[in-house]
Amino acid sequence: MSQPVSEASLALNGGQRTRTTEWPTYDKGYVDLCGDDESAALRAIKSRRLFRYDNRPHTETEVGQLERELAGFFDSRYALACSSGTTAMALALFAAGVRPGDSVACPAFTFAATPSAIMLTGAKPVVVEVDENLHMDPVDLQAKLTPDVKAVVAVHMRGFACDVERLVAVADGHGVPLFEDAVPALGVSLGGRKLGTFGRAGAFSTQSDKSINTGEGGFLITSDRDLFERAVVLSGAYEQQLHRHTDPVLPTISDLTLPIFSFRLDEIRGAMARNQLAGLDKRVATFQGNFRYVASRLAGLAPIRLRQPVAEDAFLGESLLFRLPGATPEQVGWFVRALNTEGIGARGLGDASRPNNRCFWNWRFAFPHETEQDTIRRYQRSATLLKETVDVPLSITLSEADCDDVVEAVTKVCNAYRPPNSPIGG
Secondary structure (H helix, E strand, O other), X not given: OOOOOOHHHOHHHOOOOOOOOOOOOHHHOOOOOOHHHHXXXXXXXXXXXXXXOOOOOHHHOHHHHHHHHHHHHHOOOEEEEEOOHHXXXXXXXXXXXXXXXXXXXXXXXXXXXXXXXXXXXXXXXXXXXXXXXXXXXXXXHHHHOOOOEEEEEEEOHHHEOOOHHHHHHHHHHOOOOEEEEOHHHOOOEEOOEEOOOOOOEEEEEOOOOOOOOOOOOEEEEEOOHHHHHHHHHHHOOOOOOHHHHHOOOOOOOOHHHOOOOOOEOOHHHHHHHHHHHOOHHHHHHHHHHHHHHHHHHHOOOOOOEEOOOOOOOOEOOOEXXXXXXXXXXXXXXXXXHHXXXXXXXXXXXXXXXXXXXXXXXXXXXXXXXXXXXXXXXXXXXXXXXXXXXXXXXOOOOOOHHHHHHHHHHHHHHHHHOOOOOOOOOO
């Protein structure tokens, strides 16, 4: 670890920067794509059949094969590829019978796509507080499960598994189905079991910053046949296309009884996802290795408190989150500015100048009849924790030298940081 430094030595105040090259993130093109991904996409293009339902047997299409391979990977009976993680979750809720006017519980810390998926069904999100590690709080969930709440969406947010087994037990005790938004944690396991398989269904994304990257896309995992068949039709399987998914067994429902939403995945993305699924375990190991390296060297460093997983290895590691307990928004803002000036991309979750869609008070569409401050006051505990939190993205492309830069910069800023209630200069 670096020795204590003065505030004057920070790059923020004219000192030498820890890093002079840009911080790698997915939106700048720092992603794990290779020639085999290009070949897979070209294979689909050269077939001249880009729509998932064509004249080939279902088992010969790219998307059909992807679904079979996903079911095997997750040890699940069924998989349904669709256009995004948001649509995967909406399909699960629709298929489970969530209706307009119902309520669905979700955590205060999740991307805006989660309440958006709930609202696609006509239901309204009910916010559940998070604990000091930003996981959905089972105690508050227990308190929020009124008769109006018809489902729970647990989220493995920022790649960290929530305490899903305990949450399932709470939901089961109220006779309410639980669904997993495993979008941020694709490929991660808890106790040897893949996330996304603990609830009635799991939703995943293959958008550009996920551990499978097809630009856009997603899929649903379930072992519930009724939910699966309904989700298939709702996704856009018309004129008996449902039979392709159940063959050789006949479907138990008619596809004429449900609307179709055209939430399908195309063959190009299906081909790319198949190629990347084959290397998913290795990709997860790379993420986890980088995270362990950084977290182990920052463990116990004052004044930050690293976010903790609910179990060993129950994380992806594509993001480093830590809190500054007791810090004011101004102090967190100073810390983030100092890190960015050192050359490390960082963001305060509660930064008012750049509203973060992962914080519940920025879901203004979900709370149209109250002010932002009223929303914050309703869930003050979660708001306080989120506003104390700093987020540093950890790209899969990070080298050991990149990881060393994170450690050096965070340590440098920590050593110059003044505790809560102390004035911060610069």
